[in-house]
Amino acid sequence: MDKPLAVVIDSLTVQLAGNYCLEISSLAVKQGEAVLLYGENGSGKTTLMKVLSGLVKPDAGVLKVLDRDLTTMTDQQVSQFRADCIGHVFQELNLIPFLIAMQNIVLPCGLSASRAGNAASSGLTPEYEAYQLMARLKFEDPDRLKKDADQLSRGLQQRIAIARALMGKPRLVLADEPASAMGSYSRKLVYELLTTWARENDSTLICISHDEQADVLFDRRINIKDINKNAELNPLW
Amino acid sequence: MVILQMVTKSLLRRKNRVIIALLAMSVSVFFVMSLTHMKVGLANSLSRVSGQADLIVGAPAQPVHLALFGLFRLGNPPPAISYDYVRQIKNNPEVASVIPLSQQESHRGYAVTGTTEQLFDNVGIGQVFARGEGFSDSHSVVLGASFARHSGYLPGEKMTIAAGTEPTFADEYPEPFTITGILSPTGSVLDNGIFVPITTLQTMRGKYRPDEQYGINLLLVKLLSKQATLPVQNQIKNAHGQSLEVVIPAQELAYVHQLASRVINMVLGILAITVLMGVLMVFFSVSGSLAERRQEVQTLRMLGARTHQIVVISFLEPLLVILLASLGGFLLFIAGVSLLEVFGPVEWRAWVGKQKISINELFTLLSVLTFGCLMAFVPAWMAYGQCSDGQQKQKSTQPGLPAKHSSRVEGNC
Numbered sequence: 001m002d003k004p005l006a007v008v009i010d011s012l013t014v015q016l017a018g019n020y021c022l023e024i025s026s027l028a029v030k031q032g033e034a035v036l037l038y039g040e041n042g043s044g045k046t047t048l049m050k051v052l053s054g055l056v057k058p059d060a061g062v063l064k065v066l067d068r069d070l071t072t073m074t075d076q077q078v079s080q081f082r083a084d085c086i087g088h089v090f091q092e093l094n095l096i097p098f099l100i101a102m103q104n105i106v107l108p109c110g111l112s113a114s115r116a117g118n119a120a121s122s123g124l125t126p127e128y129e130a131y132q133l134m135a136r137l138k139f140e141d142p143d144r145l146k147k148d149a150d151q152l153s154r155g156l157q158q159r160i161a162i163a164r165a166l167m168g169k170p171r172l173v174l175a176d177e178p179a180s181a182m183g184s185y186s187r188k189l190v191y192e193l194l195t196t197w198a199r200e201n202d203s204t205l206i207c208i209s210h211d212e213q214a215d216v217l218f219d220r221r222i223n224i225k226d227i228n229k230n231a232e233l234n235p236l237w
Numbered sequence: 238m239v240i241l242q243m244v245t246k247s248l249l250r251r252k253n254r255v256i257i258a259l260l261a262m263s264v265s266v267f268f269v270m271s272l273t274h275m276k277v278g279l280a281n282s283l284s285r286v287s288g289q290a291d292l293i294v295g296a297p298a299q300p301v302h303l304a305l306f307g308l309f310r311l312g313n314p315p316p317a318i319s320y321d322y323v324r325q326i327k328n329n330p331e332v333a334s335v336i337p338l339s340q341q342e343s344h345r346g347y348a349v350t351g352t353t354e355q356l357f358d359n360v361g362i363g364q365v366f367a368r369g370e371g372f373s374d375s376h377s378v379v380l381g382a383s384f385a386r387h388s389g390y391l392p393g394e395k396m397t398i399a400a401g402t403e404p405t406f407a408d409e410y411p412e413p414f415t416i417t418g419i420l421s422p423t424g425s426v427l428d429n430g431i432f433v434p435i436t437t438l439q440t441m442r443g444k445y446r447p448d449e450q451y452g453i454n455l456l457l458v459k460l461l462s463k464q465a466t467l468p469v470q471n472q473i474k475n476a477h478g479q480s481l482e483v484v485i486p487a488q489e490l491a492y493v494h495q496l497a498s499r500v501i502n503m504v505l506g507i508l509a510i511t512v513l514m515g516v517l518m519v520f521f522s523v524s525g526s527l528a529e530r531r532q533e534v535q536t537l538r539m540l541g542a543r544t545h546q547i548v549v550i551s552f553l554e555p556l557l558v559i560l561l562a563s564l565g566g567f568l569l570f571i572a573g574v575s576l577l578e579v580f581g582p583v584e585w586r587a588w589v590g591k592q593k594i595s596i597n598e599l600f601t602l603l604s605v606l607t608f609g610c611l612m613a614f615v616p617a618w619m620a621y622g623q624c625s626d627g628q629q630k631q632k633s634t635q636p637g638l639p640a641k642h643s644s645r646v647e648g649n650c
Contacts, residue, residue, distance in 0.1 A: 082539075094535070099243070
């Protein structure tokens with residue numbers, strides 16, 4: 001039996017700063033599927049990720065994520081949905097600088113009872129789940145997890161952002177160039193973790209990357225140029 | 238839980254600024270509460286002692302001076318007047334009692350007051366004597382509670398009295414007095430007093446200092462009816478002309494109270510401004526730079542924090558500092574008042590001492606807290622603005638875009 005769809009987009013348009021930056025006629029991603037999104041700079045990959053997590057509202061079209069119609073939900077409902085169901089690795093990382101690394105990782109469990117409940121249902125405390133995730137990312141030194149986030153290197157901060165996105169087993173993981181500041185070994189490690197973790201938990205993964213060695217790990221590759229009519233409007237092209 | 242964690246860590250990150258703001262506000266709260274306490278204590282003290290006498294009679298002097306010395310022993314004793322006035326004024330049918338006060342002897346640097354047993358009747362407390370009794374003997378001496386505690390004297394012990402305030406051995410009267418009683422604490426100037434019978438004192442003065450001019454410094458007059466205050470004042474003035482000053486202590490104390498309140502209110506006004514500055518310091522220290530706060534709010538929003546969670550975080554930070562500062566100021570105030578009870582000057586103990594914390598001080602504290610809470614709403618309101626106005630306005634700076642693109646902006650941060 002076919003798996004249900006985690007993402008459904010139909011005739012979606014998004015304007016930013018007066019420009020049509022997304023115009024997608026159709027896109028569907030199945031639940032548990034690992035999708036690699038690639039394309040040139042400014043072609044709308046990050047905007048699409050933000051649309052999927054409800055951070056950017058579309059101007060028109062159908063947008064269903066995990067069976068929820070984001071276009072009809074209020075801001076509060078979208079925030080709640082994002083906290084409960086979506087793990088997002090941002091391109092700018094967006095760590096809270098005054099919280100220690102561990103507190104940053106478990107932050108989603110503090111903002112969502114559902115994510116905290118998911119951690120507890122596995123018989124783990126959020127902290128223990130965080131240790132496990134960090135161990136899989138070869139970041140096992142507990143002392144470094146007690147340091148403020150802004151005292152760590154960019155590569156370590158990226159690992160923390162990845163672990164934060166996976167905490168509490170969200171049903172959809174959006175990763176925007178999650179390994180851009182890492183060496184080739186660490187990059188491979190990150191993509192392996194993300195894809196393996198998504199399969200283990202039947203979560204959907206949509207990951208932006210320009211890394212060719214990651215291609216084989218994903219179920220599907222999508223060039224943003226193929227789905228976004230406005231991708232080539234960027235003056236860089 | 239995560240909200241508290243965010244608040245405490247955020248405050249710790251700005252700890253230097255927060256500590257300075259906390260100290261500034263604690264000290265301001267301390268001063269405002271102390272001054273309010275002083276104001277209330279002064280009012281209570283004045284109303285408590287003004288009942289001790291309806292009229293005060295003494296040698297011609299400033300009326301306020303007579304009232305302050307008669308009720309608080311503040312200032313120098315007024316010039317002596319003849320003891321005969323006691324009998325003459327007592328003969329007035331409207332007069333209930335006349336209590337003479339004579340302060341021309343001392344014991345080891347402490348002033349000794351010659352008076353009558355009636356002084357203790359007007360103390361106005363439940364049990365007059367903590368130990369012993371009043372003037373049971375012609376050579377009795379009664380001690381105030383504070384003096385007895387500090388000197389260690391006990392009933393039954395003997396003590397000598399000397400003429401003058403800075404006597405030599407030669408000035409000591411050869412007849413010792415016996416301590417017969419110790420007064421219960423009254424919270425008034427009586428607590429620091431040494432009292433002996435005026436009649437015995439007059440006899441000894443005549444016997445051992447026949448050449449010197451002695452008398453009484455003033456008379457505390459109680460009337461049968463307060464309505465007779467003005468007529469009796471006029472009668473005494475008319476009978477004795479320029480030789481006596483007759484004052485109504487309630488009037489003089491009201492004047493003192495009015496003057497003191499004016500000064501205290503002025504200082505309170507200045508201190509209120511310092512509290513305002515303290516609260517503003519808290520506001521600016523916890524708000525941080527707007528860009529810094531904006532980044533935090535955006536990150537929390539991206540992680541799915543709801544508007545109310547962000548508002549609570551922004552509200553709790555200044556509120557926590559204001560609560561801690563108010564608590565610190567209150568504890569400083571309690572400690573300060575307790576220390577002044579023990580180590581403070583005599584004037585403090587006489588005017589403000591033994592004063593319990595009243596509703597006025599608590600009201601002052603509550604006012605500071607309320608104002609602080611209102612100020613704490615400002616960063617919360619700003620954070621709310623950032624949440625509800627999630628649509629970030631941007632202007633396109635990219636050249637060469639198609640003209641069909643409108644200027645409408647819908648980018649959520």
